Amino acid sequence: xxLRGLVADTRPLxxxxxxxxxxxxxxTVVGAQLTVVAVPAQIYADTGSSAYVGLTxxxxxxxxxxxxxWGGALADVFDRRIMLVITxxxxxxxxxxxxxxxxxGSTNVWLLLGLFSVQQAFFAVNQPTRSxxxxxxxxxxxxxxxxxxxxxxxxxxxxxxxxxxxxLIPVLGFEWLYLIDTFTLLATLGAVVxxxxxxxxxxVRQTPGLRSVVEGFTYLRGHPVLMMSxxxxxxxxxxxxxxxxxxQIAHESFLGPEEGGLAFAALFAAIPAGxxxxxxxxxxxxxxxxxxxxxxxxxxxWGAAMGGFGLAVxxxxxxxxxxxxxxxxxLVVGGAADMASSAFRTTMLQTSASxxxxxxxxxxxxxxxxxxxxxxxxxxxxxAAMVGTAAAAAGGGVLVVVLTVxxxxxxxxxxxxxxxxxxxx
Numbered sequence: 001x002x003l004r005g006l007v008a009d010t011r012p013l014x015x016x017x018x019x020x021x022x023x024x025x026x027x028t029v030v031g032a033q034l035t036v037v038a039v040p041a042q043i044y045a046d047t048g049s050s051a052y053v054g055l056t057x058x059x060x061x062x063x064x065x066x067x068x069x070w071g072g073a074l075a076d077v078f079d080r081r082i083m084l085v086i087t088x089x090x091x092x093x094x095x096x097x098x099x100x101x102x103x104x105g106s107t108n109v110w111l112l113l114g115l116f117s118v119q120q121a122f123f124a125v126n127q128p129t130r131s132x133x134x135x136x137x138x139x140x141x142x143x144x145x146x147x148x149x150x151x152x153x154x155x156x157x158x159x160x161x162x163x164x165x166x167x168l169i170p171v172l173g174f175e176w177l178y179l180i181d182t183f184t185l186l187a188t189l190g191a192v193v194x195x196x197x198x199x200x201x202x203x204v205r206q207t208p209g210l211r212s213v214v215e216g217f218t219y220l221r222g223h224p225v226l227m228m229s230x231x232x233x234x235x236x237x238x239x240x241x242x243x244x245x246x247x248q249i250a251h252e253s254f255l256g257p258e259e260g261g262l263a264f265a266a267l268f269a270a271i272p273a274g275x276x277x278x279x280x281x282x283x284x285x286x287x288x289x290x291x292x293x294x295x296x297x298x299x300x301x302w303g304a305a306m307g308g309f310g311l312a313v314x315x316x317x318x319x320x321x322x323x324x325x326x327x328x329x330x331l332v333v334g335g336a337a338d339m340a341s342s343a344f345r346t347t348m349l350q351t352s353a354s355x356x357x358x359x360x361x362x363x364x365x366x367x368x369x370x371x372x373x374x375x376x377x378x379x380x381x382x383x384a385a386m387v388g389t390a391a392a393a394a395g396g397g398v399l400v401v402v403l404t405v406x407x408x409x410x411x412x413x414x415x416x417x418x419x420x421x422x423x424x425x
Contacts, residue, residue: 008152008279009145009286017195018137018146021130024187025153031184033161034168034177035095039116041165042174046107059113063121064370071125072363075132080198080359083129088189090122095182102175128362133198135350135358140419143350144285147343152279155272155339200359219357220364225292226352228414229345230368232404236299236341237372240306240334240400242393243268244377249389253316254324263324270328274335282340291344292417296408298341303400305334310394342369351419 013019040053047053075083097115101108138146168177220227250256250264288294312327346365353361376396383392408415 007281007283008148009142009283010149011286012138012142012146012149015138017191018134020191020194021137021188022149022153024191025150026157027184027187029153029157030161030164031181033157034165035098035119035181037161037165038169038174038177039098039112041169042102043109043112045174046112047109052109055113056116059117060120061370061374063117064124065367067121067124068128068363068366068370069360070363072128072132072360072366074125075129075359075362076200076357078200080129080133080136080200081192081195084126084133084192084195085189087122087126087129088185088192091119091126092182092185092189094119094122095178095185099175099178099182102173102178124363124366127366128359131346131350131362131365132359133195136198137195140351142286143347144288144291144343145282147346147350148279148282148285148339151339151342152276152282155275155279155335158272159269159276217364219353220361223352224411225414225417226349226361228292228407228411229295229348230364232295232299232407232414233341233345233368234372235403235407236302236338236400237369238375238379239396239403240303241373241376242306242309242380242389242396243271243373244380245384245389245393248384249313249327249393253313253389254320266324266328267331270331271335271338274332274337275339276335277332278336278339282343285340285343288344290416290418291348292414295341295344295348296404296415298337298344299404300401301337302334302341303397303404305330305337305397306400307394307397309334310390310392310397313393314390348417 013022040056043053043056071087094115098112098119101111101115106112134146135143165177220230246267247264250267254263256263309327309330312323312330316323316327349361349365350358380392380396383395387395
């Protein structure tokens, strides 16, 4: 009974529509990760330039921000089932075009980057819409469990996809990875087509544009609990995500080769591995009523883990192998804490926001989740150049803890936020 209370709460899978979406996502996430790996690999193979590879960040982030915000506005006007069908078809078409350009031997890097931007635009509209429909499919008391299940699949795909891609690229070539992604998306299309109509309750019939996006931010400003869910995530990611330091740490602190190696792979896999472990043992999230406090605790744990990671790096010159294990262990703990924080924050957005603005808030959520780590890459890289990798990572973790506590004190309503659980739970 105790073990059953610890492992993932699978009750949302009893709901047919959610189960079909979740099962389809298992297939689709791995396929999507194949493309995520194949695009930069093909660009480097075609150009031999890391500068061109770096452009994928710009060509991916801009449409993610623009269409994430606009897509949320669209999801607050049109039937969300129709939005999911259209954007899933768009993802299938762009993935098919990736296959065609590779199959015909194209080496035009701008064509590849353009297709990547279009794909990210469809993804940016699809994701807030998908999150906005979840409260229509799953009872409120099961939303934390449903979000944990979804996060676990996403993080597992982030581990499995690159490993599979690394094995398949030399054997099959880029075009077959794109083709696999195209066919895996058909599973998601089949699941969303079977959803019931999902009109937006209280939707204002207007052309979604800048005004609609601004209204979403205005709504957020008037709801400090929801605003804080974004603020603490920005604190956690901007100050506490040290992934930009992993290549240098793996090479200099743990003596791995410049082109990668075991230490490099272990550091990059540790956070998603922690998230997967956190998802497997996430049975407790459905029983938490004080979700605001839970978010604060999870982010403090994340910050402390990143501080511990930096300390392990600092001590690596004396005890290299034990400190590598400790560094990876700290990242795993951080990944588990981040998974729980994400599940609670997503649930708070889904349950506390009006259905008429839920899509726009999920769009802002996507932008924050995608943009925070990219800002962190710049900040940590600059900090490491001045104070070294260990101090940059450890200092960032300390800042996360301090700033999160300050934010909690500044907005006590967030810490006090709780949900009412049925007696059976």
